[in-house]
Amino acid sequence: MEGEDEDHEFLFNTSADQSFNKHERVIIHIDIDCFYAQVEMILNPSLRGKPLGIKQKNIVVTCNYEARALGVEKLMTIKSALEKCPSLILANGEDLKKYREMSEKIYQVLQSYSLFVEKLGFDENFIDVTHKVVKCPEVPQVITGHTFQDSDGICACGCTERLAQGSFIAQKMRDRLRDELGITSCAGIAFNKLLAKLIGTTHKPNQQTTLLSTSSLSLIKSLKHPRNIPGIGSAINRKLEALGIDTIEKLQSAEIFKLTEALGAKIANQIQQLSFGIDNSHVKITDRPKSIGAEDGFTPIRSEVEVQKKLTCLLDRVLELVEKDGRKPSQLKLTVRKLHPSSHSVRESRQTTIEYATETGSSTHQGPGGEKQKVKLMTTLKNLFEKIIDCDVSWQVTLLGISFSGFPSSNSASPVKNSINKYFHLKASSSRSEEPQPPAKRGRFDESVLQELPPDIRQEVLQDMQNQLPSSDAQKPTDFNCPKGIDPLVFYELPMEIREELLAEERMKKQTIKRKPNNLLQYFRKAS
Known part of the structure; x- marks a missing residue:
């Protein structure tokens, strides 16, 4: 998603798989041009051709190309942006609903071309079209769009022809996004995810570029600094710089045992493979979210009345998302960021089980039944808030968040959306x-x-x-070692923290000769 910068955002699984080294895959990376700004211009065409920035709080999270030409940059403060461009128009981007809806429409268009579509934030998608380019004689064998560098070498595995077909499919995807949704995009076409993401940035906006396998190392070396490789975030980069590694070449030639000492074996191997353009990760089909929620940050508030107003607005927003999703949650979580007297803030969360009822033919939060449920949920949120905040002493909060989770598994008669x-x-x-x-x-x-x-x-x-087999299926792999004497089916359905508590107590029990029976364990024991 635009503006995000985390070490874990794009960390690849580069486990050894020789088939990938034969360049068998054809991966397309679609990146929507200035996504938030495009959505605003689609909703309000009068904004087209004018410098436009999207603000969240006091930050310009992104802007259109007219604003960029006048010096406005992503993640710039509103004050700095207006100094650079006094004519900048600012649109409020704090309500993500319109962006989420457009992102879903884009996903559905892309999924009509391939089963394998993986979302990366709102505005990026990976599409594996390998199965589409096999035996497609009607597709032209020339590359559509740009090609990175002119390569004299031709790979013997036939990947050049496959990538050419992939570029044709990418153009069809982008044309359809433009014609049906009014959205322009960039595309990168390569034989793995890492290279497809990197090559797509070389010609922007509204263009596409194909990377042939014979030019992959040239692309990687052109990045110069390891920080420019997706997956190497600021924390990893600081550790690399401490080792004197500040170029791609130095990372490629670094002794693996030194990298392992600083980063651990897994990360060390991953980033060194990335530095050679090696990425064996699959395009994973994006499934429905495990939780649905929203947060709101604000200047400090100090009264329960203000908290109730904020929670009411948040709950309305989240209930609308749950209604659209169509699944029935069983868990409700409240997140609070509280400001301490020392001026540092702390996030704390509490969650509880709920009974969530939906009425046939009516909204989940409209009408008499829906209003009754909303009142009940507000009471639950108030109780959770009082567990986090001692209202009898002075307090301040700067963020509230509500999320629903505990959705039923996908083992229903009708296949789950995106499954x-x-x-x-x-x-x-x-x-x-x-x-x-x-x-x-x-x-x-x-x-x-x-x-x-x-x-x-x-x-x-x-x-x-x-x-995706139901948890009751005998073939379902178990993620945890079930404690002795506990029904595995019950154990599998427990929240993570309860599983961990049970396992911890089971370990303690083994270390103690005599120990009183644990009540929590006894509660979940099989009936004799």
Whole structure:
């Protein structure tokens, strides 16, 4: 997402996989031009051609190209931006609803071209079109758009032809985004995610660039500094600089044991492989979020009345998102950032189980039933707030956040939106009974579709299906070692913190010869 800069934002899994080194994949990276600003200009066409900045609090989080030409930059303070460009028009970008909706529309367009679409924030997507370029004689064998450098060498594996087909598909995607949504974008086409993301930035805006395998090292070296490699954030970069590593070449030639001492074996291997343009990570299908929420930061408030007003507005926003999502949450969490007398702030959260009811044919938070539920949720939030803040003493808060989680798993009769299952799930015959079937008999998968996919992609799809088996399925892999005497099915459904507590107490029990029975453990024990 625009403006984000975290070490973990784009850290790749570069586990060894020789098939990737043959350049078999065709990956497209789509990056929407000045996304927030484009959405504002679509909603208000009178803004087109004028310098436009999107503000959140006192920061210009992004701006259009007219503003950039006049010196405005991302993450610039509003004061500095107006000094650079007095004619700058500022649009309030604190309500993310319109951006979220456009991002979802973009995702749906891209997913019509490939099953494998991975979102990276609101404005970036990876698309694996490997299966689309196999045996496509009707696609021109010339590269559409720009090519990075003129390469004399030709790779013997045939990746040049595959990437040319990928560039044609990328152009079709971008044309459709423009024609249907009014959105312009840039694209990078390469044989892995890292290189596709990097090459897409070389020609902007509204253009696309293809990177041939024979030019991949040239692209990486052109970055000069390790900090320019996605996945190497400021924290990792500081450790590299402490080792005297301040160029790509030095990172490539660094002794691995020195990197391991400073960063750990996993990160050391990852970033050194990235420095050679090696990225074996898959494009993972973006699934529905595990939590839905919103936060609001503000100048310090000191009264419960002000807190209630803020929470009411936040709850309305989040309930609207939950309603649109369509799933029923079972957990409610409140996050509070409180200001201490020493002027430093601390975030603290509390969550609880809730009974969330929806009325057929009505909004989740409108009408008599919805209002009753909203009052109940507000009471719950008030109780959570009082667990975080002692209202009998002086206090100040500068942020409130509400989120719902604990959504049901995707093992329902109808495949979940954005789930890999929906692409292979056969519709039930209209003559069949509408009565729900047991999980093991709910629908089938179209094997003919699977057989059309290349072997490595077919294996990835099958693995995705395996991961989405219901937790009651005997084949479901277990992420934790279940404590002895506890029903694994119950244990699997517990919140993370409860699992960790049970496991910790189980370890303590093994270390003690005599120990009183633990009440929490006893509660979840199997019935004899």
